[in-house]
Amino acid sequence: MTDILTVHEVRINEEIDIVHVRQAARDLAVSVGFSLVEQTKLVTAASELARNTLVHGNGGRARIELGRALDGTPTLRLAFTDTGPGIADIDQALTDGYSSAGGLGLGLSGARRLADDFDLDTEPGKGTTVTVGFRARRPARG
Amino acid sequence: MSRTSVIELQDVLLVTIQGELTDRDAMALQEELTSSVASSSARGVLIDVSGLDIVDSFLARTLHDIAAASALLAADTVVVGMRPEVAITLVELGLTLPGLGTALTVADGMDKLNGSARPR
Numbered sequence: 001m002t003d004i005l006t007v008h009e010v011r012i013n014e015e016i017d018i019v020h021v022r023q024a025a026r027d028l029a030v031s032v033g034f035s036l037v038e039q040t041k042l043v044t045a046a047s048e049l050a051r052n053t054l055v056h057g058n059g060g061r062a063r064i065e066l067g068r069a070l071d072g073t074p075t076l077r078l079a080f081t082d083t084g085p086g087i088a089d090i091d092q093a094l095t096d097g098y099s100s101a102g103g104l105g106l107g108l109s110g111a112r113r114l115a116d117d118f119d120l121d122t123e124p125g126k127g128t129t130v131t132v133g134f135r136a137r138r139p140a141r142g
Numbered sequence: 143m144s145r146t147s148v149i150e151l152q153d154v155l156l157v158t159i160q161g162e163l164t165d166r167d168a169m170a171l172q173e174e175l176t177s178s179v180a181s182s183s184a185r186g187v188l189i190d191v192s193g194l195d196i197v198d199s200f201l202a203r204t205l206h207d208i209a210a211a212s213a214l215l216a217a218d219t220v221v222v223g224m225r226p227e228v229a230i231t232l233v234e235l236g237l238t239l240p241g242l243g244t245a246l247t248v249a250d251g252m253d254k255l256n257g258s259a260r261p262r
Contacts, residue, residue: 019162022196040196040227044235047198051165096236106199110235 057082160193192223
């Protein structure tokens with residue numbers, strides 16, 4: 001279980017919105033003390049998924065939730081939702097190197113590796129929601 | 143939003159990328175840089191990415207494509223100054239960029255392009 005502290009939404013309708021998603025994700029991650037490596041991973045994952053939403057989903061939105069796990073650990077959850085064509089073959093979409101748009105095919109599979117939690121909800125013809133979750137790992141204090 | 147500068151230093155193009163790059167910025171850089179390599183007869187391209195917070199798969203592919211196009215125009219490419227957290231993230235993303243020349247600093251990168259890499 002996670003308590004949600006704040007929610008931030010960013011529309012993804014044009015290319016510059018990918019930058020807006022990155023900035024919002026970084027600002028929130030910094031505000032609760034994610035380490036530099038953790039920030040970089042989550043901002044990179046956000047960039048990949050925001051691009052997917054724009055390119056494959058014909059646009060949509062990112063919902064960024066800042067929360068706290070039961071043990072007090074800060075968490076960041078990013079959900080990318082589009083109403084695009086959906087993903088017909090999920091296994092294929094999650095395969096390294098598979099791309100339907102001439103990219104490197106690492107966006108979805110790479111974001112999954114970067115995240116602590118990953119969820120993909122898609123229906124052909126209806127749209128796709130990809131959710132990634134991150135937990136801050138603060139060094140133990142002596 | 144991003145600031146990219148290209149300086150011609152002897153026969154090397156020194157490229158500095160800073161700030162937030164959109165995909166279009168990255169593609170524009172690739173086109174401009176490749177044209178500059180041809181028009182200047184540069185022997186090398188040195189790309190300083192120390193000002194970048196992240197390198198995602200799109201930008202990584204652009205760097206790779208710049209190096210490939212420059213190679214066809216007889217110029218070597220070296221990427222310098224990648225931040226450690228960016229390197230860690232790229233590897234986890236699945237992008238190790240084989241074939242892309244790298245160096246830690248601009249000075250090391252220049253040495254590498256001049257074929258006199260200092261022993262470390």
